[in-house]
Amino acid sequence: MRTGVATVCLSGTLREKMQACAIAGFDGIELFEQDLITSPLSPEDVRALAADLGLGLDLYQPFRDFDSVPEDLLRENLRRAEAKFRLMSRLGMDTILVCSNVATAQIDDDGLRAEQLARLARLAGEHGVKVAYEALAWGKYVNDYEHAHRLVEMVDHPNLGTCLDSFHILSRDWDTAPIEAFRPEKIFFVQVADAPRLSMDVLSWSRHHRVFPGEGQFDLAKFMAHVVRAGYSGPVSLEVFNDVFRQSDVDRTAVDAMRSLIWLEEQSARRLTVQDGGAPAAHRRRHPMELATLPRVPETTGFDFAEVKADDTAGLETLLGQLGFAFAGRHRTKDVQLWTLGQARVIINEQAPSQAEPAIAALGFDVDSPVLASARAQQLKAPVVPRTVQADEEMFQGVAAPDSTEIFLCQASPDGTAAWTHEFGEGQDAGPTSLYAVIDHVNLAQPWQHFDEAVLFYTSALALEPAPFAEVPSPTGLVRSQVMQTSDRAVRLVLNLAPIVQQGAPDGAPGRKSYQEHIAVAVDDLVAMARAAKERGLEFLPIPANYYEDLDARFSLEPDFLATLRELDLLYDRDGEGEFLHFYTATVGSVFFEVVERRGGYDGYGAANAPVRHAVQYDARQSRGVA
Numbered sequence: 001m002r003t004g005v006a007t008v009c010l011s012g013t014l015r016e017k018m019q020a021c022a023i024a025g026f027d028g029i030e031l032f033e034q035d036l037i038t039s040p041l042s043p044e045d046v047r048a049l050a051a052d053l054g055l056g057l058d059l060y061q062p063f064r065d066f067d068s069v070p071e072d073l074l075r076e077n078l079r080r081a082e083a084k085f086r087l088m089s090r091l092g093m094d095t096i097l098v099c100s101n102v103a104t105a106q107i108d109d110d111g112l113r114a115e116q117l118a119r120l121a122r123l124a125g126e127h128g129v130k131v132a133y134e135a136l137a138w139g140k141y142v143n144d145y146e147h148a149h150r151l152v153e154m155v156d157h158p159n160l161g162t163c164l165d166s167f168h169i170l171s172r173d174w175d176t177a178p179i180e181a182f183r184p185e186k187i188f189f190v191q192v193a194d195a196p197r198l199s200m201d202v203l204s205w206s207r208h209h210r211v212f213p214g215e216g217q218f219d220l221a222k223f224m225a226h227v228v229r230a231g232y233s234g235p236v237s238l239e240v241f242n243d244v245f246r247q248s249d250v251d252r253t254a255v256d257a258m259r260s261l262i263w264l265e266e267q268s269a270r271r272l273t274v275q276d277g278g279a280p281a282a283h284r285r286r287h288p289m290e291l292a293t294l295p296r297v298p299e300t301t302g303f304d305f306a307e308v309k310a311d312d313t314a315g316l317e318t319l320l321g322q323l324g325f326a327f328a329g330r331h332r333t334k335d336v337q338l339w340t341l342g343q344a345r346v347i348i349n350e351q352a353p354s355q356a357e358p359a360i361a362a363l364g365f366d367v368d369s370p371v372l373a374s375a376r377a378q379q380l381k382a383p384v385v386p387r388t389v390q391a392d393e394e395m396f397q398g399v400a401a402p403d404s405t406e407i408f409l410c411q412a413s414p415d416g417t418a419a420w421t422h423e424f425g426e427g428q429d430a431g432p433t434s435l436y437a438v439i440d441h442v443n444l445a446q447p448w449q450h451f452d453e454a455v456l457f458y459t460s461a462l463a464l465e466p467a468p469f470a471e472v473p474s475p476t477g478l479v480r481s482q483v484m485q486t487s488d489r490a491v492r493l494v495l496n497l498a499p500i501v502q503q504g505a506p507d508g509a510p511g512r513k514s515y516q517e518h519i520a521v522a523v524d525d526l527v528a529m530a531r532a533a534k535e536r537g538l539e540f541l542p543i544p545a546n547y548y549e550d551l552d553a554r555f556s557l558e559p560d561f562l563a564t565l566r567e568l569d570l571l572y573d574r575d576g577e578g579e580f581l582h583f584y585t586a587t588v589g590s591v592f593f594e595v596v597e598r599r600g601g602y603d604g605y606g607a608a609n610a611p612v613r614h615a616v617q618y619d620a621r622q623s624r625g626v627a
């Protein structure tokens with residue numbers, strides 16, 4: 001698959017954008033006119049720079065408001081087009097995108113439109129240019145891709161073809177199946193963009209909220225399968241208008257963009273293999289577009305461990321001890337402690353003094369094959385995390401997530417134990433081994449400029465499924481909260497938008513987190529666990545009395561049960577599937593713990609309780625600040 005990206009997706013100057021695209025590994029780019037007009041580079045300079053970088057200049061765009069106009073305006077539009085064709089010759093470019101008329105269309109007549117597009121095609125032919133006609137979702141008369149394609153077929157000129165843009169097609173819920181019947185020589189260009197499902201006017205949605213494939217809710221693999229079956233084999237190019245990407249680090253966004261195409265290519269190949277049958281390579285014989293695959297890995301089967309880095313570990317050790325975790329020893333060669341509760345393993349890492357205050361630094365995931373899972377993540381452009389190992393120590397395969405959390409891919413075992421724990425020396429008696437306790441979920445706060453990137457990272461590299469995101473009110477804003485999980489819920493990761501007031505510098509110091517994150521442990525008798533923790537002196541997050549009044553009004557609870565919840569600062573939720581009990585600890589550094597009990601088939605996170613937690617933690621931070 002030939003990969004491309006439009007310069008409009010990225011921040012910076014044209015030169016910076018082109019360099020970032022080359023470093024990220026794109027085959028070509030769409031040159032946005034604005035980027036050229038505002039550049040000190042001459043067309044010849046751009047052509048030479050592209051050649052030096054090994055980047056194709058695959059599409060010049062956009063050319064607006066051409067068709068459906070009276071004759072005098074058409075002549076003017078042809079003159080304007082010819083100027084662009086001459087410019088393209090200096091750039092060494094041969095394809096221009098012409099979008100359907102929005103602003104100046106006056107005559108709604110397909111016969112006239114076809115005649116006007118035919119005149120444009122003839123003129124383009126004289127200049128060796130190909131015109132890719134695109135139906136904008138908000139075009140005045142032409143806003144449906146099949147309509148645009150009918151016009152292309154009516155004209156039937158070798159210099160006129162269709163540009164298919166997934167956003168304009170999927171935002172309008174058009175059926176994508178008819179694409180398969182298009183003649184491949186009439187499809188000149190394919191643009192892909194994903195988007196969250198939003199209810200707003202389609203122009204604003206398109207100009208501000210497009211995201212890279214895998215970061216939104218469109219079924220792009222389905223769209224691509226139709227395109228591939230049609231016999232198209234040209235560029236598949238990202239055209240993502242997004243307010244955040246346009247102001248984020250250009251190199252990083254280009255890599256995020258590339259990751260989305262690598263993933264989409266794999267998903268498309270998989271869709272074709274499943275639907276058309278045969279071996280993964282079978283579609284290559286049938287369709288001209290070659291689709292690369294990735295190492296295929298099954299879902300992760302659980303959390304292997306969570307690691308907290310800290311200089312001063314006293315507070316953390318006290319907290320874990322009060323929760324009932326046992327100190328299970330120090331590592332033979334590293335400044336690392338292991339604490340366990342049932343199968344929940346927490347590592348305290350004292351090695352890296354970059355993080356003075358305790359913060360979540362790494363997560364281990366159980367996988368079938370750490371080598372394959374790591375190869376997949378690396379092919380998806382995840383940076384490798386170096387980890388020194390001694391002979392006879394477990395070799396961890398690690399990659400860095402977008403927020404710099406280190407993700408380790410660990411060998412799963414049938415009974416949920418971890419082989420590496422023998423590298424730790426003598427610890428305390430861990431108590432009854434029958435105790436049920438596992439890491440239920442981990443909540444990571446994401447800086448605003450990396451949120452979509454994180455969703456794609458966990459989707460593509462770890463095969464976690466994003467659930468529709470929720471919005472949780474808090475004193476520092478409406479917090480976007482995105483659950484990513486495996487189909488059996490063995491792994492649940494919750495991404496929360498980090499409050500901007502806590503984020504510090506725009507891109508933060510690497511490896512430093514200043515916002516709160518937490519590790520949640522599931523047990524089977526939360527009330528008993530909370531009582532024991534309280535006796536050991538655990539500081540619970542104090543829950544306001546108003547909360548319990550509201551809880552009683554909503555659920556009409558047994559008075560004794562309600563009294564217990566109130567006494568122990570427990571939170572409660574219930575739905576059609578079951579019940580949920582949970583509590584939070586006070587925060588140490590930027591980490592706190594949650595303990596949960598899921599009863600019946602309850603699958604949520606106590607969403608109604610999240611605003612209470614945010615407000616109480618905010619209060620605690622404010623009073624610490626005052627003190």
Ligand SMILES: O=C(O)c1ccc(O)c(O)c1
Binds near residue numbers: 097
């Ligand atoms: O928003 C626009 O105007 C616009 C321009 C060119 C495109 O290819 C497109 O998809 C949208």
Ligand SMILES: [Mg+2]
Binds near residue numbers: 191
């Ligand atoms: Mg487009």
